[in-house]
Amino acid sequence: MNPADLHYDKEHEWVRVEGETAVIGISDFAQDQLGEVVYVDLPSVGDELVFGDTFGEIESVKSVSELFAPVSGTVVEVNDDLDAAPESINSDAYGAGWMVKVTLSDPSQLDGLMSADEYESFIANEA
Amino acid sequence: MTEALSRTPLYEEHLALGARMVPFAGFEMPVQYAGIIDEHKAVRASAGVFDVCHMAEFRVFGFEAFDALQRLVTNDLHKIDELGKAVYTVMCDEAGGIIDDLIVYHTGDLEYLIIANASNRAVDAEWIAGHLPAEVEFVDESERTGLIALQGPEAVRIITELSGEEPPARFHIAEARLDDSISVLLARTGYTGEDGVEIVCSAADAATVWRLLLSYSEVTPCGLGARDTLRLEMGYPLHGTDMDRSIDPISAGLSWVVSMKKGEFIGRDVLAAIKEAGPERKLVGLTVSEGVPRHGYPVLHDGVEVGTVASGTFSPTLEHGIATAYVPAALAEPGTRLEITARRKNVSATVVRPPFVAHTSLSA
Incomplete structure (x- = not known):
């Protein structure tokens, strides 16, 4: 379920490292808890993500949640498809539901994130 | 908890x-x-x-049941004189505040079924039973x-x-x-x-x-x-969100369930005065340009806060955000441009007259 090659944080974001850049999204557990996503507010290319700070918002029919940056970095690409198809986050949280791509400003921050196994234990305790 | x-x-x-x-x-x-x-x-x-x-389901019956209920609710129960008819109404306190909204069904000779909000069951039961004459029976059948x-x-x-x-x-x-x-x-x-x-x-x-x-x-x-x-x-108000004891039915857009012609009822004098003068604030419908409005979000006009969102959600039919809000009567005209502060940013909102979705199997 949760891909083994990703890093996860306690706010349920995931990070996929691709060379110098990192792709960020939310976990399958998070999308399931939220319910149908109807709107995502994401930063723009060039914006800075700061580890632990909010970088956007995600809205389902019932609730609104903040997105927290799992790593620091500069946004180089934003998934604009989510404007028209935010439900991709529900149907494909680790694929088409990706949110932003950043250049990592401090790759050592990845060491503080969880592996898929650790994340699964984490959500088992949280549920 | x-x-x-x-x-x-x-x-x-x-x-x-x-x-x-x-x-x-x-x-x-x-x-x-x-x-x-x-x-x-x-x-x-x-x-x-x-x-x-x-x-909540309450049953009220007895010789004086009609007159007693007629004093308790704002709508005219003569609309359900015929057996088997039902009417939507609100029940107000002396100050015209909405205790609850109800449907009253004429289920038998001298007998009425009232269906009310779950969250108000205890308050309603006490209020209704407390205002009925001894010869009228009241039974809380909810359970x-x-x-x-x-x-x-x-x-x-x-x-x-x-x-x-x-x-x-x-x-x-x-x-x-x-x-x-x-x-x-x-x-x-x-x-x-x-x-x-x-x-x-x-x-x-x-x-x-x-x-x-x-x-x-x-x-x-x-x-x-x-x-x-x-x-x-559909723009149907929800008690506890769009209306409560601090709000009168005229301001809530429910004038159509307040009958001034039927005679005395609890709250009548206050409601007559509000109807005569016109309400200071009105519940309006709002459509928004982006995002989903939520209960409690501030509503602005020319940068000044003029109200708050009562109900807000994403409309699956229209695929955008819709809301209700209390705003000053002068800003209640359809087409009025307002703003909603959605957490960190302001989004534009337009006053519309509900229902937000017009064509359903009821209107067909």
Whole structure:
């Protein structure tokens, strides 16, 4: 379920490292808890993500949640498809539901994130 | 988080269907099964079934029942003089504040059934019983009564098959038997904007009725989430969100349920004065340019806060955010441009006259 090659944080974001850049999204557990996503507010290319700070918002029919940056970095690409198809986050949280791509400003921050196994234990305790 | 939550007679059914349960009005209720948007669309396109057993049912009867109830509610109960008729109304205190909104059904000679909000059951019961003369009987039947709503363009066909006869006309109630065995009352009322019925049965029969309805593949189980999006698309106010004891029905857009001609009733003098002068604030509909408005978000005009969002949601039919809000009467005209502060940013909002969604099986 949760891909083994990703890093996860306690706010349920995931990070996929691709060379110098990192792709960020939310976990399958998070999308399931939220319910149908109807709107995502994401930063723009060039914006800075700061580890632990909010970088956007995600809205389902019932609730609104903040997105927290799992790593620091500069946004180089934003998934604009989510404007028209935010439900991709529900149907494909680790694929088409990706949110932003950043250049990592401090790759050592990845060491503080969880592996898929650790994340699964984490959500088992949280549920 | 101290009081134990109640369960409706359908609790086990919800678990078996994989519902997500949430606390609501003192009950553990299903907020969704497969998903709010799919459930919502099923009701608009076909039929959905809702557990509304948590709602309150009161029976009032006796020689003076009509006159006593006529004093308690704002609408004119002469509209339901005929046996089997139903009327939507509010019940106000002396200051004109809305204690609750109700449907009153004329179910028998000198006998009325009142269906009220679950969250107001205790307050309503005390208020109603406390204002009835001794010779009028009041019975709170909520616990022994099941209530299941079947709503959508296919609802009437399905209930006709199950009961062997056409259900009563809109805003009427009648006895029926489902599947030749279960005695129920069928009320042609609802809270979705679609045609359909609300089925009053004994709590003991509720699970059987529920399963009968779900034996039709066209029927989708629907939770409180879809119930809220459906009712808000129609602009139906929700007590506790769009109105409460601090708000009068004139300001809430419910003048049409306040009859000044019927004679004395509780709150009449205050409401007559508000009607005469015009309300200072009005509940309006708002559509927004982006995002989803939520209860409590500030509403601005020219940068100045003029009100707050009462109800807000994402409309699955329109695919954008919709809301209700109290704003000064001068800003209540359709087309007025306002703004809503959605957490960190302002989004533009336009005043519209509900319903947000006009064409349903009720309006067809």
